[in-house]
Amino acid sequence: MNLLLLQSSQINGNQATVSGRQLAHLNSVHQADPGSSVRVGEINGLMGTGIVQSINSEFAVLDIELDTPPPPPLPLTLILAMPRPKMLRRTLQSISSLGVKQIYLINSARVEKSFWQTPFLSDEALHNELVLGLEQARDTVMPIVYQRKLFKPFVEDELSDIISDSQAFVAHPSGTEHCPIDIKTPSTLVIGPEGGFVPYEIEKLAQVGVMAVTIGPRILRVETAVPTLISRLFPG
Amino acid sequence: MNLLLLQSSQINGNQATVSGRQLAHLNSVHQADPGSSVRVGEINGLMGTGIVQSINSEFAVLDIELDTPPPPPLPLTLILAMPRPKMLRRTLQSISSLGVKQIYLINSARVEKSFWQTPFLSDEALHNELVLGLEQARDTVMPIVYQRKLFKPFVEDELSDIISDSQAFVAHPSGTEHCPIDIKTPSTLVIGPEGGFVPYEIEKLAQVGVMAVTIGPRILRVETAVPTLISRLFPG
Numbered sequence: 001m002n003l004l005l006l007q008s009s010q011i012n013g014n015q016a017t018v019s020g021r022q023l024a025h026l027n028s029v030h031q032a033d034p035g036s037s038v039r040v041g042e043i044n045g046l047m048g049t050g051i052v053q054s055i056n057s058e059f060a061v062l063d064i065e066l067d068t069p070p071p072p073p074l075p076l077t078l079i080l081a082m083p084r085p086k087m088l089r090r091t092l093q094s095i096s097s098l099g100v101k102q103i104y105l106i107n108s109a110r111v112e113k114s115f116w117q118t119p120f121l122s123d124e125a126l127h128n129e130l131v132l133g134l135e136q137a138r139d140t141v142m143p144i145v146y147q148r149k150l151f152k153p154f155v156e157d158e159l160s161d162i163i164s165d166s167q168a169f170v171a172h173p174s175g176t177e178h179c180p181i182d183i184k185t186p187s188t189l190v191i192g193p194e195g196g197f198v199p200y201e202i203e204k205l206a207q208v209g210v211m212a213v214t215i216g217p218r219i220l221r222v223e224t225a226v227p228t229l230i231s232r233l234f235p236g
Numbered sequence: 237m238n239l240l241l242l243q244s245s246q247i248n249g250n251q252a253t254v255s256g257r258q259l260a261h262l263n264s265v266h267q268a269d270p271g272s273s274v275r276v277g278e279i280n281g282l283m284g285t286g287i288v289q290s291i292n293s294e295f296a297v298l299d300i301e302l303d304t305p306p307p308p309p310l311p312l313t314l315i316l317a318m319p320r321p322k323m324l325r326r327t328l329q330s331i332s333s334l335g336v337k338q339i340y341l342i343n344s345a346r347v348e349k350s351f352w353q354t355p356f357l358s359d360e361a362l363h364n365e366l367v368l369g370l371e372q373a374r375d376t377v378m379p380i381v382y383q384r385k386l387f388k389p390f391v392e393d394e395l396s397d398i399i400s401d402s403q404a405f406v407a408h409p410s411g412t413e414h415c416p417i418d419i420k421t422p423s424t425l426v427i428g429p430e431g432g433f434v435p436y437e438i439e440k441l442a443q444v445g446v447m448a449v450t451i452g453p454r455i456l457r458v459e460t461a462v463p464t465l466i467s468r469l470f471p472g
Binding site: 002071090099217218231 | 374456460465471
């Protein structure tokens with residue numbers, strides 16, 4: 001936790017109240033005492049400094065000053081075939097830490113139906129993972145996660161609008177073009193499931209303008225592929 | 237497992253015997269029968285095709301033909317402050333899948349002493365994680381992992397030799413230069429612990445020619461930072 005990310009409900013004027021996970025972190029990792037200084041931010045707001053006024057095992061009160069804008073978001077929409085639940089959690093944290101703000105989780109022939117049953121897809125669970133990513137990276141802007149459990153209607157009815165005004169790529173071994181480097185323009189990146197999209201899905205994506213691109217002969221797990229592809233498009 | 241990676245002890249002429257984890261995978265994921273074809277490779281050797289001759293709950297026998305070289309390795313030496321054990325395992329898999337062949341795990345002021353006690357540092361455990369990464373990526377060349385539990389002697393006595401003939405970078409917020417993109421030359425990349433290297437360590441690294449570079453304001457966990465930095469240096 002490199003930033004204590006506060007919800008507006010925790011803030012009252014220039015003071016913030018901290019409990020639960022964040023308090024435990026202040027106590028155990030920061031070993032915060034009255035007077036300790038920690039980096040704080042408000043969800044979807046500014047970042048700054050918090051000075052601990054009081055702290056005990058129930059809650060802490062901080063005097064906060066918020067004056068710094070968060071880092072710029074990536075101009076990237078990420079469309080991800082729904083990963084295996086245990087991989088979903090850390091992949092969402094990683095995506096959130098990298099500065100992606102629009103995330104679509106979509107179905108695909110090789111996504112197991114059971115993946116959609118995971119409790120990690122609840123609004124609260126998603127929020128918690130995304131907050132962990134923002135606290136890691138020192139960012140305040142919450143990503144938005146959309147869930148689309150039907151591949152064909154998503155591609156036919158929504159995807160054209162999503163990728164308008166952007167370049168759109170799907171990482172796939174059949175890609176004949178190399179994935180571009182340092183693209184600098186708004187982009188949409190589609191990443192398939194374990195085992196990859198089936199040919200029909202690649203065709204459907206191509207029909208609406210999503211180009212299949214390769215990053216070489218190595219097949220990467222989604223948690224490695226996501227930062228690899230994002231860093232390639234936007235090395236920053 | 238996108239490649240069944242065989243040890244030489246499993247191979248006898250044009251036949252290979254498979255048991256244990258790999259057999260379980262053949263049975264459960266590939267649902268292999270006699271006649272089924274799977275991609276195979278020999279550790280530090282060629283890749284090719286295996287045809288299942290017989291398979292039961294104890295072992296499988298495959299006819300193999302090995303004729304394809306593995307993908308080229310990255311010209312990169314990775315020096316990583318010893319991560320938290322549970323992160324070590326998946327980071328090693330990820331590093332192995334990305335094609336890195338020289339890995340140093342080093343100590344640092346912010347590495348907790350207990351990290352070095354983990355059973356995941358045994359030769360067998362390291363081998364297993366690295367094999368999983370190679371099987372994921374379809375590669376055969378085993379990375380070598382060196383463990384260096386003293387920072388100062390490592391930097392003073394070994395690092396100069398390691399980085400000779402390469403450009404050497406340490407990712408650190410104090411870096412004034414941006415980490416280069418698509419470098420195309422042999423490189424050494426140093427990645428710090430959670431919380432970063434302390435200033436003394438950055439100074440020691442600078443003294444032997446390791447340049448501090450930044451990748452922007454976001455602080456990434458090691459499992460995200462590794463593919464982000466590698467992809468930036470070697471987008472391929």
